[in-house]
Amino acid sequence: MTKRVSADSKAAGSKAKRAADKRRPRTKAEQRAESLEQILDAAEYLFSKHGLYGVTLRDVAERVGIHTTLLHYYFKDKNNLFEAVFARRASVTSGRRMRALEEYEAAAGKRPTVEGALHAFLDTDLDLYYEGGELWMNYASFCARVSNTPEGAKLMDEYFDPVVLKLVSILKKALPDYSDEDIFWGYHFVTGALMNTLARTGRIDRLSGGICRSDDFPAVKKRIAKFMAAGFLALKA
Amino acid sequence: MTKRVSADSKAAGSKAKRAADKRRPRTKAEQRAESLEQILDAAEYLFSKHGLYGVTLRDVAERVGIHTTLLHYYFKDKNNLFEAVFARRASVTSGRRMRALEEYEAAAGKRPTVEGALHAFLDTDLDLYYEGGELWMNYASFCARVSNTPEGAKLMDEYFDPVVLKLVSILKKALPDYSDEDIFWGYHFVTGALMNTLARTGRIDRLSGGICRSDDFPAVKKRIAKFMAAGFLALKA
DNA sequence: ATTATCTATAGATCTATAGATAATGC
DNA sequence: ATTATCTATAGATCTATAGATAATGC
16 A cells, blocks of 8 residues: 555556557557557656656556556566666667767867866767657656666666766876876766756755756756866866 | 565574563663664665665564564554654754854855855765764665655755755855856756765776775765865856 | 554555467468 | 467465554553
């Protein structure tokens, strides 16, 4: 009886949409792809709000308008579904950031700046979520939530280490007299600020009396790289 | 069958300790206080690792070495226990930081600095956890985990708004020509970095190849206020 | 007498599997 | 013929309550 209050609505609308879809014939490949996507979208949303253990397979199934057993058919079990949600968009964000960093590195030559590297790393990501619409925003929250759990952090290792280490390597070039320790702690602060943004808990909205909005990623983008770059530079001073 | 693998051990040791305790007679008040504390400690640890839904009352009871029903006797239900865990230490950290901020404000007079305010706010907290030992460190992780969930953020509002708004008011004095928006976003970055520290997921350890350690709060304390203060100052430049 | 702790158990879910049915594919 | 979806159900937990027992308190 501690469980959350029923599944977040939308199930009804989704069911209707599904019925409509059924009228036009689809190939099996289409059907499969659609189901996979709908399941992942629903799971992504629910996991982002309530975490792995706060969501039941029934919640997901209801939201999509299908039977629980179909989740097993497509994803074997709950953990597998969870990881599939994580993996689906991870390579997209990872790849985009990696490319942005490489391009910046090439353009900057021997003198990259901290702020330049951070712009490539952070802005690229913020844009992706913000311009990607609701679903990408859900993924952002999902990642933030995953990132500050012990098991979740290992998923981050697995999928995001290469991009982060790329960023670190450019930061080292920009700050040749810095210790690795300073660089890594600086990154730790950066990622904390980023994750707090992606989480969109609504806290900053209430705290600021509405002056700031959790989902105003452009406002964050305008400030975060500059802010963090100055932080890095201050570590040596 | 998705549930985590049994309760994290320690139950055995705890049970033994409890049996030993029983030999020396205790007053009812002592007994009650001890049970309450043991339950809160166990719940705090487990919630910090797995979140509200990732912990069962049975997990908690087993860890303490008592029967599940006793949890209901003392705490009514699971949500109540969760909030009790949050509340127990919240006023301590909140009060300490409030006092530190007020002292700093008084000492600084008309010219407070961003770095001074942040030292009062951040260092006080980091010290409390680090010097408080394992239990306080568990609470730190617990808070970090709570903070980036939608429901959890509301607990943060309830217990921590006054301290945060105090900090904000000093920051405004230190940065009289800044917009509220800049100040609040700056705070948003600061708290993100702090929460990422409190979470102690081990990610920075693995990422840095052991150069940084998640539980090295002194290393964070040495850097975070200076880093963040420079960030604030850069927002206007 | 009052409070702390345990026993027994109701009732509700939850995950996962086996096997049936309905739709597409050659 | 193959793949997508549903029906039926097993087996395991989980939360919460009612009521019994054991320990302290006056």
